[in-house]
Ligand code: GDP
């Protein structure tokens with residue numbers, strides 16, 4: 001992959017995929033800037049941000065993040081972003097079952113056309129809206145296990161599990177503590 005040249009300073013190309021409105025851009029803004037903007041703008045095409053984190057063993061990871069638009073009319077562009085990506089984060093909204101179906105569509109596409117060693121993460125966002133939950137945790141856990149994916153529920157609004165999303169699955173992969 002494009003990951004390891006200097007094992008102490010890793011560079012990771014990461015792409016976010018998923019239905020429009022599930023919170024992909026808010027997850028990235030929360031991770032990179034520590035902010036949540038309830039009036040965030042719809043992503044056009046795709047946008048790029050980077051963020052470097054330090055793990056406990058002083059390894060640093062520079063994430064080069066491609067945040068894609070979820071709309072149908074941009075779907076044909078997705079391969080431009082996920083090809084060569086080390087990590088693909090597929091996001092759905094826990095209050096929206098259609099977005100969970102759409103996430104499964106993206107997983108299939110990545111399994112077919114992504115690089116064979118791509119790390120896949122399934123993310124149920126908007127966990128703060130648990131009173132309106134319509135995707136049971138167990139369904140997502142089972143789906144993720146069956147497909148060899150890392151799974152986590154997040155809230156870009158409250159920041160719950162946002163750092164863990166970026167830190168843990170990568171740390172697990174490299175067998176370092178997070
Ligand atoms: P994207 O199309 O996947 O990039 O979605 P956005 O990041 O633009 O977010 C879509 C809408 O969902 C916005 O109105 C956000 O304020 C809202 N949103 C995003 N993340 C969360 C979250 O974790 N909790 C709640 N309650 N709303 C969120």
Ligand code: MG
Nearest residue numbers: 024025042043
């Ligand atoms: Mg967006």
